[in-house]
Amino acid sequence: MKKIFLSFAIGLFAITGQAQNIKEILLYSQENMNGTARFRALSGAFGALGGDFSALNVNPAGSVVFSNNQVGFTISNYHNKNNTNYFGTSANETDNSLDINQLGGVYVFENEDKSSGWSKFAVALNYDNINNYDNSIFVAGTNSINSIADYFLSYANGIPLSVVSGNDFNYGDLFYNEQQAYLGYQSFIINPTDTNPGTTTYTSNVASGGDYYQENSIVTSGYNGKLSFNGSAIYKDRLMVGVNLNAHFSDYRKSTSFFESNNNNTSTNYLVERVRFNNDLYTYGNGFSFQIGTIYKATKEFRLGLAYQSPTWMRYTDELSQSISAVSSNVNEELAADVVNPRLTMIYEPYRMRTPGKITASAAYVFGKTGLLSFDYGVKDYGNAAFTPDSDFRDQNDLVANVLGVSNEFRLGGEYKIKRVSLRAGYRYEESPFKSENALGDLTGYSGGIGYNFGEIKVDLAYSFSERDYFQSMFDQGLTRAYKVSSKNSNISLTMLFEL
Numbered sequence: 001m002k003k004i005f006l007s008f009a010i011g012l013f014a015i016t017g018q019a020q021n022i023k024e025i026l027l028y029s030q031e032n033m034n035g036t037a038r039f040r041a042l043s044g045a046f047g048a049l050g051g052d053f054s055a056l057n058v059n060p061a062g063s064v065v066f067s068n069n070q071v072g073f074t075i076s077n078y079h080n081k082n083n084t085n086y087f088g089t090s091a092n093e094t095d096n097s098l099d100i101n102q103l104g105g106v107y108v109f110e111n112e113d114k115s116s117g118w119s120k121f122a123v124a125l126n127y128d129n130i131n132n133y134d135n136s137i138f139v140a141g142t143n144s145i146n147s148i149a150d151y152f153l154s155y156a157n158g159i160p161l162s163v164v165s166g167n168d169f170n171y172g173d174l175f176y177n178e179q180q181a182y183l184g185y186q187s188f189i190i191n192p193t194d195t196n197p198g199t200t201t202y203t204s205n206v207a208s209g210g211d212y213y214q215e216n217s218i219v220t221s222g223y224n225g226k227l228s229f230n231g232s233a234i235y236k237d238r239l240m241v242g243v244n245l246n247a248h249f250s251d252y253r254k255s256t257s258f259f260e261s262n263n264n265n266t267s268t269n270y271l272v273e274r275v276r277f278n279n280d281l282y283t284y285g286n287g288f289s290f291q292i293g294t295i296y297k298a299t300k301e302f303r304l305g306l307a308y309q310s311p312t313w314m315r316y317t318d319e320l321s322q323s324i325s326a327v328s329s330n331v332n333e334e335l336a337a338d339v340v341n342p343r344l345t346m347i348y349e350p351y352r353m354r355t356p357g358k359i360t361a362s363a364a365y366v367f368g369k370t371g372l373l374s375f376d377y378g379v380k381d382y383g384n385a386a387f388t389p390d391s392d393f394r395d396q397n398d399l400v401a402n403v404l405g406v407s408n409e410f411r412l413g414g415e416y417k418i419k420r421v422s423l424r425a426g427y428r429y430e431e432s433p434f435k436s437e438n439a440l441g442d443l444t445g446y447s448g449g450i451g452y453n454f455g456e457i458k459v460d461l462a463y464s465f466s467e468r469d470y471f472q473s474m475f476d477q478g479l480t481r482a483y484k485v486s487s488k489n490s491n492i493s494l495t496m497l498f499e500l
Contacts, residue, residue, distance in 0.1 A: 021476075025385045025400055026433065026440070028224065028250060028314060029355040031130045033428060033445065034101050036074050037460035037495035041449025042413025043426025045374040047362025048295055048305030050240070053104035053126045056230050058360055058376065059293035059307040060242035063122040064232040066106050072497035074102035078132050079490040086141030086214075086483035097134040099223075102495070103127045106230075117236045124230040131224035133252050139474075139483050140215035147212050148260045148275050149204035151478035152184025161185075162197040179322070179346070186340045187326040189272055205328075207271040210264035216474055222252040228291075237297070244291040248312055252283045258474065270335060274327040279320070285350075287314030295362075305362035305376075311384070312355040318348045352388045356380050371416040378409040382433035405435040413447075422451040428466065441469040449493075458497040465490050 033044045035054025046055035050062020053072060080095045104126030111119050155177045156164060163178055164185045174182055181202075184190040190202045206212075225248065232242030258277040265271045293307030323341040327334060357380070364374040382404035387393035413426035428445035449462030467488045473480040 021396055022400060022403060024316075024353065025355070025382065025404070027252070028312075028316075028353060029380075029382060029385055030433070031224075032132060032489075033447075033464060033466070034076070034129050034132065035493075036072065036102055037449055037462035037493040038422075038424065038451060040464045040491065040493050041424035041426060041447050041451075041460070041462035042374060042415065043411045043428040043445060043447045043464070045362070045364075045376045045411035045413035045426060047293075047307060047360045047374075047376040048303040048364035049362075049366075049372065049374050050295060053106070053124070054102060054128055056104075056124060056126055056228055056242075056244060057128055057130065057226065057291075059295060059305050059362065060228075060230050060244040060291050061232050061240040061293045061295045061305070061307070063106050063124040063230050063242060064108070064120055064234045064240050065295075066108050066122060066124075069105075069107050069500040070497055071105040071500065072102075072495055073100060073104075074493055074495040075099070076101045076132075076491055076493040078134055079492075080135050081488045081490075082135070082137045083486040083488075084137065084139040084483055086139045087143055087481075089141035091138050091140050091215075093136045093138040093217075095134055095136040095219075097132070097221075099129065099132065099134075101129040101132065101493075118233050119237060120234045122230075122232050124228070124232075126228045126230065128226050128228075129223045130226045133220045133222040133224070135218075135220045137218040137485060138215070139218075139485075140213075141483070143212045143214050143481060144210075145481060146479060147204065147206045147208075147262070148214070148258065148277065148479055149184070149189050149206040149272070151475045152180060152190050153202055153204060154478035156181035156184055156190055156202045158200050160197065161192045161195070161199040164192075164202075165197075176320075176346075176348075183277075183322060183324045183340050187272075187275070187324045187338045188328060189275065189324075189326055205272050206275075207262060207264035207267075207273065210262055212260055212262045212264075214258070214260045214474065216259075217257045218254065219256075220252070220254045222250070224252075225249040239297075240295040242293050246289045246291065246312075248287040248289065248314060250283065250285045250287075250314065250316065252281075254281045255279070265330060268330050268332065270328040270330050272326050272328050273334075276325045278323045280322075282319040283316055285314050285316035287312050289313070293360075301366050301368075303362075303364045303366070305360070305364070307360045307362075309358040309360070311357045313388075314353045314355065315350055316353060317350045320346045320348070351393075354384075354386050354388055356382050356384045369417060372414065374411075374413045376409075376411040378411075379406060380409070380433075381406045403435060404433050407431045407433045420453045422453070422460075424449040424451070424462070426464075439471055443468040456499045458495075458499075460493075460495040460497070462493045462495075463491070464493070 039054035050065030055062040106124035227247045289312040360378040386397045409430040426447040430443040445466030447464035451460040471482040
């Protein structure tokens with residue numbers, strides 16, 4: 001039963017597919033530990049600390065901790081290395097990118113009327129890339145079980161030949177499943193069982209009885225950005241409260257190029273021996289969320305924090321372009337390639353998504369002016385994510401609720417000051433959002449950094465590292481044999497802060 005569940009989860013976590021499913025839920029619900037260099041150096045353990053622009057993404061009450069008006073920005077280098085294993089064959093791919101991932105400003109003012117107990121207020125505006133999608137994966141191996149033809153057959157069976165042949169519809173009028181069947185038929189990868197226009201059954205035109213060398217190159221780019229409008233205040237120098245109103249922006253591009261070859265044909269019939277299948281997906285959207293939080297100074301040194309991050313309500317649009325080329329041959333000769341390259345951009349109906357909310361509890365101990373220790377514990381129930389309205393996505397949402405569950409996150413950070421120099425380190429652990437963690441493993445991360453205070457200018461530098469293993473399949477159906485990905489991410493961040 002466990003193996004069946006795991007295969008089911010991996011199938012939903014496929015690399016290619018148009019239907020809204022768990023792949024989209026995870027892509028837009030998970031957040032990288034992005035932000036300022038100080039935030040990264042402490043592995044994001046800032047829920048009870050505040051006084052940092054990216055800390056507002058954890059607890060909005062933290063802006064009132066700033067002593068002075070301040071503006072700042074962060075530049076980060078992202079380095080990703082992905083090792084894959086497919087049918088015993090190992091491959092790897094790396095990706096580097098440079099980005100201005102954070103920009104913010106805060107205005108702090110004292111309340112002249114102290115009688116109310118509200119002694120200090122702050123307003124802030126901050127932008128963070130909460131997820132950077134720049135990444136590359138390459139997978140290759142020899143599959144002795146099935147071919148790319150099984151992918152097209154899984155879509156084509158049940159669709160009339162009159163549709164698959166393009167006689168009844170223009171290419172741009174096809175639904176996604178019809179489009180896949182059309183590509184498979186027009187490239188001669190699949191054949192109908194007879195020539196009747198009403199035929200709905202098909203067979204493979206790829207030679208069987210041997211091995212299939214397969215490889216897939218996946219390149220993604222883009223970002224998930226969050227613009228926060230923040231306000232906070234402190235009551236009687238002990239209780240801090242704050243709120244964020246967040247605007248979200250997503251821009252995601254994914255290009256995949258699948259290749260398959262075989263030497264299985266020993267007959268005089270022309271059968272497919274090489275295939276190149278390209279997919280280019282562009283997804284963009286925007287949405288809204290809010291956050292509320294509080295920090296309480298139990299003593300001068302000890303602080304407690306509690307924050308709630310609402311679900312994010314997003315609206316997305318997908319644009320998809322596909323092309324395919326197939327070469328057929330027999331024992332004597334090779335034919336010219338059958339190329340299906342309509343390159344028509346198919347724009348699908350916009351859909352809405354609700355990502356899960358999050359609760360973060362925090363504690364911190366500040367050792368005067370010499371240093372601090374901080375701990376955050378976060379809980380996010382991915383099973384509460386959903387496509388909306390539920391009546392239109394009932395089956396998909398039921399699957400999400402059955403496969404995804406609660407993910408706990410732990411962050412620990414420390415800082416030690418030596419005059420104007422600050423030394424920092426952190427640790428991060430995040431559980432898999434899957435109820436079966438084999439589909440997507442737990443994440444472990446480490447970080448460190450240094451900062452120097454010039455007075456009105458502060459410079460922070462940080463290095464962070466995280467790793468996680470997971471399984472993916474080549475396609476969402478038909479060709480679903482999983483391969484393992486061991487992902488390692490290294491980031492270097494530089495933050496410049498200016499007091500006004």
